[in-house]
Amino acid sequence: QKEVEQDPGPLSVPEGAIVSLNCTYSNSAFQYFMWYRQYSRKGPELLMYTYSSGNKEDGRFTAQVDKSSKYISLFIRDSQPSDSATYLCAMSDASSNTGKLIFGQGTTLQVKP
């Protein structure tokens, strides 16, 4: 079993839809949770960053962490064609002072106009 599981998709939605992307994990020591967005032929870029449990909102994006269920989510409201990309969850434990991240497989999202 992988430490971080993520459905690779692809996920296709119409413009304006609410998108839900999810990851599960097995290591209860994980404290830092991130979402990266990767456009085709580009490097991943940090989108959202959450420490421990709770919600964080940034514009159309909301990240949720449920440590009791070992489950994290990224919601995209009013999705746009420009949101079409691969979304990767990533996480690390607090003891890792080097910041080593474990990544999910990534979910490919297509938002159709």
Add this chain to the structure above:
Amino acid sequence: DAGVIQSPRHEVTEMGQEVTLRCKPISGHNSLFWYRQTMMRGLELLIYFNNNVPIDDSGMPEDRFSAKMPNASFSTLKIQPSEPRDSAVYFCASSFSPGYTFGSGTRLTVV
């Protein structure tokens, strides 16, 4: 800041040849990571450095792979000899705290 700079952007080489990938991290970042990305396996951590010291190279697939970080502003990943199954996109990332900044990657094709 120019971000994490990787070179070359693309590399096509013949099986058996030596390949060297280069990375310049963001100034002030004390951790550097080399990843490989393929459709089948996603992002795989190969090796990472903290303060120029290799911390964990357990992801390096074989002895054909080696990495160095001679100073805080430069790192190399070398494959010798290269094989077709090494074809992938290789990313370098640097970090000062949890959360990386990735370079644009080197797309390696071994024929």
